[in-house]
Amino acid sequence: MISTRNWSFLPLNGVLFVILAAVWGTSFVAIEVGLEHFPPLLFAALRYAVAGAIVLGYATLTTDRWRPVTRDDWTAVGVVGAFVIAGYHGLLYLGELHVPGAIAAVIVSLSPVLTAVFASAFLADERLGPVEVAGLAFGLLGVVVVAAPDPAALVGSTLLGVALVFLGGACFALGSVLTRPIDSGLPLRSLEGWGMLVGAGLLFAAGDVRGESMAAIDWSAPAVASLAYLTIVSGVLAFLLYFDLLDRMGPTEINLVGYLEPVVAAVMSWLLLGHLIDGTTLLGFGIIFFGFALVKRDAVFTLAGGATDAVAGDGR
Template sequence: MSLRRLYHQHSTTVLFTLLAAFWGTSFVAIEVGLHYVPPLYFAGARYAVAGAVVFVYAVATSDRWLPSGRDEWLVVSIAGLFLIGAYHGLLYLGELWVSGPVAAVVISLTPILTAAFASALLPSKGLGLGEIIGLAFGLVGVVVLVAPDPTTLELGSVLGVALVFLSAVSFALGSVLTRPLESDLSLISMEAWAMLLGAGSLFVVGALRGESLAAVHVTPVAVASFLYLTFVSGVVGFLLYFELLDRTGPTEINLVGYAEPVVATLVSAAFVGHVVEANALVGFVAIFVGFGVLKRDALREFVVGDAPVATDAYPDAD
């Protein structure tokens, strides 16, 4: 093995680890920040600032940053409403009732849901036995996570998991709906527009929900949570994602979703005091098995060194 290839592999591992750390800790940072800021305004402000930063970067580095034509505007609209707005709005609302690590476990279902929607909605796909088995494992994982013991079942935790599950559904559906659309707009430019449109939708729904800036409590912890989510998990995290997507392709980058719950659990135990129960671990294993069944061919190709080239534009990000 050449030194250049060895360096490339090690640097990829480092970037992957950093991305898992940044996105895994974001679930805990959201949980902490929700004590001080209304959920939809919190998410909206985060992506308004992050979108502005990414937009400036896109203008400075891209040959073309303004969408043109029906397909490109449809892509950024779907991405903004589904991948940023609905996904993060439902996630933040869900974390009012469930911990960050539990939310991370539920969100790890997203690749399974994406494959299921692709099989059902895209002409070139079909809902085969593997997709059905994989989806079944994923749903079993969520059921185990929600209801380990009917005698101790709490409505709040069920509602929280349901909201986070719907956020995963939103992201998966949005990812599939953008695939048939043709666009030559750079990924950075699309991400910037999606963030800004998504932030706008979050502010509108937040206002309709009755959220108010008067409910914001500006404390050092709240500011630290916001800055971390905006610049580390948001701006830096997306840049790392795009670099890894180019290096490894969609199969390996999807695996970051299975490192996030581990990071979220460790950070939450250290700083918040949460301990994930055994049912959450069982649910996570079931979801991971479902992903393995769905992606068995792609994983086999990756292991033998013939992974497909990346085509997906958007991550399972927080």
């Protein structure tokens, strides 16, 4: 029998889960829109400089410890800032210069599979068996199907974009794993706020190396709208909602949000930009999800059983 912390909380958890997926799925399209007006790394840096200041301000009002004190605190902040914020978003934004946001969302959906792989490499109590290795292989196959590389154009723009987004997803997964053994008592809101600010600083530095400049920004209405959405809605409100759902549902369930995001991204990309997802991309997404189901098969069976119990209990 599944704990009442899981899907038995529906419909509230279900509604919040869909809202989170909708917000984060739409963010891939908002990034695509904003990249028409911002240099990529500067765009990401501005987003997280503002979002980090807001989240950290909120943490000072709602937590008992907002400032990193110990070495472990600062190590955790550094990992989040370098991998989860700067590495992931920097590579994602660069990748979306070459591939649509909806395709980027499909590639990023491989992150939970990569998280399991990195956990097996860095955490002593987590190891991949033959089934998990097969799941990883299917996940990677799904990314290859999405890329659909033409042998005559292996250095093409689309393949470059897929590679950058894939590496960004790997950074996110690696950062998520590296923070687990760090013995930091810093509250999640404080950790996220500081991580955003550190990540923004790294993105500003990387943008300067690339020669990006504030003078290159086109402060048009779409530019302001995309930055505002990504900063306030996707960057602040969605992360606070994520923390709430993480406490309500647990990490395995909340990770499933990554498999609803590509659906939202595809719909919004079609509605706002007129982009359609082709059958090859849908096939690739299905293969990636199958790989995830193999890697996390016990959790998937548990969730499926819990959902069945909840429906039976409602008499539906």
